[in-house]
Amino acid sequence: MFQLNLKDHSPLYQQIKEQMKTMIISGALKADEKIPSVRELAQMLTINPNTIQKAYKELEQEGFIYSIRAKGSFVTPRDNILKEVRINELMTNLEKTVRELIYVQVPCQQVVLYIKKLYAEEGSTADD
Amino acid sequence: MFQLNLKDHSPLYQQIKEQMKTMIISGALKADEKIPSVRELAQMLTINPNTIQKAYKELEQEGFIYSIRAKGSFVTPRDNILKEVRINELMTNLEKTVRELIYVQVPCQQVVLYIKKLYAEEGSTADD
Amino acid sequence: MFQLNLKDHSPLYQQIKEQMKTMIISGALKADEKIPSVRELAQMLTINPNTIQKAYKELEQEGFIYSIRAKGSFVTPRDNILKEVRINELMTNLEKTVRELIYVQVPCQQVVLYIKKLYAEEGSTADD
Amino acid sequence: MFQLNLKDHSPLYQQIKEQMKTMIISGALKADEKIPSVRELAQMLTINPNTIQKAYKELEQEGFIYSIRAKGSFVTPRDNILKEVRINELMTNLEKTVRELIYVQVPCQQVVLYIKKLYAEEGSTADD
DNA sequence: GTGGTCTAGACCACC
DNA sequence: GTGGTCTAGACCACT
Numbered sequence: 001m002f003q004l005n006l007k008d009h010s011p012l013y014q015q016i017k018e019q020m021k022t023m024i025i026s027g028a029l030k031a032d033e034k035i036p037s038v039r040e041l042a043q044m045l046t047i048n049p050n051t052i053q054k055a056y057k058e059l060e061q062e063g064f065i066y067s068i069r070a071k072g073s074f075v076t077p078r079d080n081i082l083k084e085v086r087i088n089e090l091m092t093n094l095e096k097t098v099r100e101l102i103y104v105q106v107p108c109q110q111v112v113l114y115i116k117k118l119y120a121e122e123g124s125t126a127d128d
Numbered sequence: 129m130f131q132l133n134l135k136d137h138s139p140l141y142q143q144i145k146e147q148m149k150t151m152i153i154s155g156a157l158k159a160d161e162k163i164p165s166v167r168e169l170a171q172m173l174t175i176n177p178n179t180i181q182k183a184y185k186e187l188e189q190e191g192f193i194y195s196i197r198a199k200g201s202f203v204t205p206r207d208n209i210l211k212e213v214r215i216n217e218l219m220t221n222l223e224k225t226v227r228e229l230i231y232v233q234v235p236c237q238q239v240v241l242y243i244k245k246l247y248a249e250e251g252s253t254a255d256d
Numbered sequence: 257m258f259q260l261n262l263k264d265h266s267p268l269y270q271q272i273k274e275q276m277k278t279m280i281i282s283g284a285l286k287a288d289e290k291i292p293s294v295r296e297l298a299q300m301l302t303i304n305p306n307t308i309q310k311a312y313k314e315l316e317q318e319g320f321i322y323s324i325r326a327k328g329s330f331v332t333p334r335d336n337i338l339k340e341v342r343i344n345e346l347m348t349n350l351e352k353t354v355r356e357l358i359y360v361q362v363p364c365q366q367v368v369l370y371i372k373k374l375y376a377e378e379g380s381t382a383d384d
Numbered sequence: 385m386f387q388l389n390l391k392d393h394s395p396l397y398q399q400i401k402e403q404m405k406t407m408i409i410s411g412a413l414k415a416d417e418k419i420p421s422v423r424e425l426a427q428m429l430t431i432n433p434n435t436i437q438k439a440y441k442e443l444e445q446e447g448f449i450y451s452i453r454a455k456g457s458f459v460t461p462r463d464n465i466l467k468e469v470r471i472n473e474l475m476t477n478l479e480k481t482v483r484e485l486i487y488v489q490v491p492c493q494q495v496v497l498y499i500k501k502l503y504a505e506e507g508s509t510a511d512d
Numbered sequence: 513g514t515g516g517t518c519t520a521g522a523c524c525a526c527c
Numbered sequence: 528g529t530g531g532t533c534t535a536g537a538c539c540a541c542t
Contacts, residue, residue, distance in 0.1 A: 009540090011516080011517055011518085012517080012518075013517080013518090021228075022224075024231075025227055025228055025231040026227070037528080037529060037530080038529075038530065038531090039528085039529080039530095047518085047519085048518060048519045048520070048521095049519095049520095050517095050518075050519075050520090051517085051518065051519085053530075053531075053532095054517090054518095056530085057530095057531090066263045067263075067265075067529090067530065068262045068263065068529085068530085069265070069267070069525080069526055069527075069529065069530055069531080070525085070526050070527045070528075070529045070530070071262070071527080071528095071529070071530090072528090072529065072530085073529090073530080078231060078232070078233075081232065083232045083233075086228075086232060087229070087232055087234060090225055090228055090229050090232070090234075091242065093221075093225050094222075094225050094226075094229070094239070094242070094243075095242075095246060097218055097221050097222050097225065098222075098243055098246045098247075099153055099154070099246065099250070100149075100153055100214075100218055101215070101218050101222070102153075102246065102247060102250045103152075103153040103206060104206070104209065104211045104214060104215055104218070105206070105211075106215060106218075108243070108244060108247040111222070111243055111247075112240050112243060112244070114219070114222070114223075115222075115226055115236070115239055115240060115243070116236065116240070118223065118226050118227065118230065119226075119230060119236040119239075122227070122230045134452045134455070135450045135451075135452065137453070137515090137516095139453070139540075139541060139542095140541080140542080141541085175542080176541095176542055178541095178542075179541085179542070182541095265530090265531090267525075267526060267527090268526080268527080269526085269527095277484075280487075281483055281484055281486075281487040282483070303527080304527060306527075307526085307527070310526095334487060334488070334489070337488065339488045339489075342484075342488060343485070343488055343490060346481055346484055346485050346488070346490075347498070349477075349481050350478075350481050350482075350485070350495070350498070350499075351498075351502065352406075353474055353477050353478050353481065354478075354499055354502050354503075355409055355410070355502065355506070356405075356409055356470075356474055357471070357474050357478070358502065358503060358506045359408075359409040359462060360462070360465065360467045360470060360471055360474070361462075361467075362471060362474075364499070364500060364503040367478070367499055367503075368496050368499060368500070370475070370478070370479075371478075371482055371492070371495055371496060371499070372492060372496070374479060374482045374483065374486065375482075375486060375492040375495075378483070378486045393525090395531080395532055395533085396532080396533075397532080397533090421513080421514060421515080422514075422515065422516090423513085423514080423515095431533085431534085432533065432534045432535070432536095433534095433535095434533075434534075434535090435532085435533065435534085437515075437516075437517095438532090438533095440515085441515095441516090451514090451515065452514085452515085453514065453515055453516080453540080453541055453542075454513075454514045454515070454540085454541050454542040455513095455514065455515090455542080456513095456514065456515085457514090457515080513541105513542095514540100514541080514542085515539105515540090515541090516538105516539080516540085516541105517537100517538080517539075517540100518536105518537080518538080518539100519535100519536090519537080519538105520534100520535095520536100521533105521534090521535100522532100522533080522534080523531105523532080523533080523534105524530105524531080524532075524533100525529100525530090525531085525532100526528105526529080526530085526531100527528095527529090
């Protein structure tokens with residue numbers, strides 16, 4: 001389920017955050033679905049519960065999950081996510097990547113086709 | 129020339145790397161142009177030369193600059209850059225960003241138009 | 257009647273307390289009016305009776321309600337409330353809020369006008 | 385300097401946050417002034433550095449302090465604080481307190497005079 | 513020396 | 528059993 005890389009320079013809790021986000025975004029975790037409890041996941045990954053706690057707390061602050069005391073943590077339905085700020089960040093990120101793609105002379109058409117392919121994939125599985 | 133943000137939590141040497149890369153990619157620094165020496169830049173930014181050293185070392189490893197002993201450091205012409213690895217990284221990065229854009233329901237067309245606009249801008253100034 | 261927010265990190269029993277207090281203060285619940293029994297309210301909100309119990313117990317300790325065995329719980333008439341301690345708490349709270357308002361440079365007049373408006377509203381409906 | 389109450393139900397890190405905020409708001413700590421390092425304060429209060437860390441991190445997220453790696457933590461100048469959201473919270477808080485003051489029949493004039501007094505105090509010491 | 517990350521193990525409030 | 532808080536002690540990256 002999760003693959004942690006201890007050699008990587010990025011902190012464990014961020015790796016957990018990233019992978020959880022990926023699972024939510026990819027649709028592997030559905031809206032309002034329960035995610036593993038802090039202790040469960042800690043045991044699964046054989047790391048300290050505090051590290052999971054930190055990851056979950058930040059995921060909650062960023063709006064990807066919500067937690068209910070004595071119940072567990074759950075995936076925020078995507079329509080409830082505060083989108084505007086995030087979209088700005090994503091577009092800035094996109095711009096930076098594309099500018100470098102231009103620099104290394106990847107043709108426009110290749111990039112556009114790639115993006116259309118990604119949209120096509122998702123559109124058929126997760127739209128609606 | 130450089131704008132360092134001490135309050136930002138990203139390390140100074142990375143901020144320097146990023147800004148140097150931006151200047152190379154944007155064309156502000158031309159191929160084979162000399163960039164400031166470690167000591168010069170350290171003095172300009174009033175920070176420790178070790179910090180600059182680290183930034184330059186990584187830029188060289190990533191192929192953006194090359195250095196000649198007793199001469200200084202210079203911008204690698206873009207045709208000499210080892211592109212394949214970098215392109216892979218960029219495409220992976222692109223995929224992650226686009227998947228999240230899909231998740232927050234930004235329409236395909238908006239993304240594609242944005243990318244075409246970026247290509248158009250650069251095409252007229254730096255292409256060829 | 258009551259709106260519980262499970263995602264909120266404040267305990268359920270406090271949410272119930274707060275809302276009950278608000279209803280008493282606003283006049284929605286009159287003096288000596290009967291409030292729902294523990295079991296009734298638990299059923300209405302589909303939560304554990306213990307949680308309601310805890311809320312009622314604290315409301316009683318703070319003097320907002322009183323209970324009669326085998327009869328139920330009732331709203332304390334406002335003249336019977338032990339006011340002095342509570343007023344001290346409120347004034348301390350007020351001081352803290354106002355000091356921060358000063359810090360973020362909200363002008364005195366704006367605060368004063370706001371308070372006068374609140375008094376005017378209540379004065380016409382519930383005073384006397 | 386700091387007074388922690390171990391018996392209090394509120395977490396230690398929040399007590400630290402509150403007191404630090406009070407000191408910033410009261411002007412006891414000036415803009416860009418260095419506050420004690422994580423370890424220093426931990427030693428002063430004889431509590432664990434992690435607890436201080438948590439308090440500082442949240443204070444930084446809320447904009448009251450900023451930290452620079454390998455340098456320390458510093459007070460954010462008040463003009464740089466993101467005010468609008470905070471003002472809304474404060475006004476809501478104010479409303480709740482005032483409504484209860486009305487309920488326990490504290491006269492409007494007493495409240496208004498109290499607020500004017502607070503503004504007068506601050507105005508003479510910290511304005512400009 | 514500073515802030516940041518992590519562990520192992522404990523205790524608490526809530527439901 | 529769940530999330531949240533706390534301790535004691537360790538290690539790391541950065542400057």
